Amino acid sequence: MSPSRVAAIALRIVRQIARDRRTLALIFVVPAVVMALVGASFPESAGSGVLSYLAPALLAAMALFFAFILTGVSFLRERTQGTLERLMASPVRQEEVVLGYLFGFSLFALVQSFVVLLFTIYVLDINYSGALWQIIVFQVIVTLGSVNLGIFVSTYARNEFQVTQFIPLVIMPQLFLSGVLWPVAQMPRYLQWASDFLPLTYAVRGLREVMLEGRGLKDVPLELGVLLAFAVSMSALGAATLRRG
Amino acid sequence: MRARVKEGNLDTGKKAAAVEVGRLAVSFGHFRALDGLDLRIPAGLSFGLLGPNGAGKTTLIRTLAGLLKPQSGQVRVLGQPPSPQVARNIGYMPQLPALYLELSALENVSFFAQVYGLIQGKARRAAMEEVLRLVGLWERRGDPVLRLSGGMRQRLSLACALVHRPKLLFLDEPTVGLDPELRSTFWEYFHDLTHQGATLVISSHTMDDASRCDELAFLRAGRVIAQGTPEELIRAVGKIGASLEDAFLYFARRREEESVTQ
Ligand SMILES: Nc1ncnc2c1ncn2[C@@H]1O[C@H](COP(=O)(O)OP(=O)(O)OP(=O)(O)O)[C@@H](O)[C@H]1O
């Protein structure tokens, strides 16, 4: 394992994305727009209670969603343009590639999470209890998992269209079944059971505990543990399937 | 039959091999792209892989670079099976430039330099300047690849393969799309490299490239049908004024007759 090779790969990715104005704009503006739309579309009568209940879930969902799409498409491009293969002909090891990509994409995913977070807190004026750093810990772990999910999924896609086809497969069920929109407890038994297997369920639950109930990280060990396990297993999967396609 | 061509070439036989391949088979699905290929490339030469479209040149180079797993057979590069450790001493220029389009020429070269272990800033800068001047892109080093022409990208791709001064270079059609002047410059540099002890494996269709190689292998349908110096291969045809093209056709036909009589 060579830290300088990992750093070279991470820096390269940051540079590539930073050069692309439109992608940059997409990364930073779209999450804020989505949050604003959600905020504006809620009826006054629902009160700020619903929105504050929704905010932690949206934070988690967006971290998952954007990092996944961004990684999936970028990684696919590396595959189709031959740059990944070119890299695999060098002394680089697979773990170094995965780590490099991870750090590179995580930087943007994190900045994106901050945008969403600040927007929720200051523009939508949503009250939350709990410390900011605890929210960030959650966001980082979700991002790590979803970056690797993107790498993994890109091995099964031949082109950009196919990557987007994974959205209904990977993202939509999680949006509906993980308690983002309505409580898991209100769903039929078998769907509740299904939700136990979705990482977003744990992110939503943990973030709600932290943001709404003012709990600390030590109060949500199950949620953190499952998310970490998800991130680690996805990293292993990403590394194992790197050469394919 | 290959041995007969090699007979007169005693001194290459003594040299250490940079590449050794025995009974190599590589498949894509059911299709055998390399079908029992034997090849020995002596160190310190410019070695040409010559053959028509689909002969298996790229497949062979990708296998030597460790990118494709052989179905069966032996592969040795610099005395070892392909691995990340050996890759340190190998340069690879793919048939299609694999560059980062948003990054500048200099950033591309710098990235590959770092990946191949040129960490020290001063040594890296010197190496980068040398290769970028060689391919005539030093003045354009700040331009993103997106703004470079096809031939310039080809040249940048070569610079990226050379920057870490590899002992063994795999160049997949490095002269395609280059103007004649630049092609001559490249060949001068290739000869400089072999004089410094490097081994160059160069795939090509053109007889111009072929005639400049120290030694050649003719590839056809996933096999080596003949190997030798350009002179030896031409002499084998047995006609005065024969060209390398004639030589290729001569060996291809002989191969066909052999397979018919079998
Ligand atoms: N990824 C692949 N999947 C399936 N078949 C392939 C693949 N790559 C190459 N082939 C087949 O293997 C054979 C050898 O291809 P290869 O690219 O090695 O030829 P080449 O000698 O480099 O040709 P060219 O001069 O056109 O570059 C061809 O018949 C080709 O169709």
Ligand SMILES: [Mg+2]
């Ligand atoms: Mg080829």
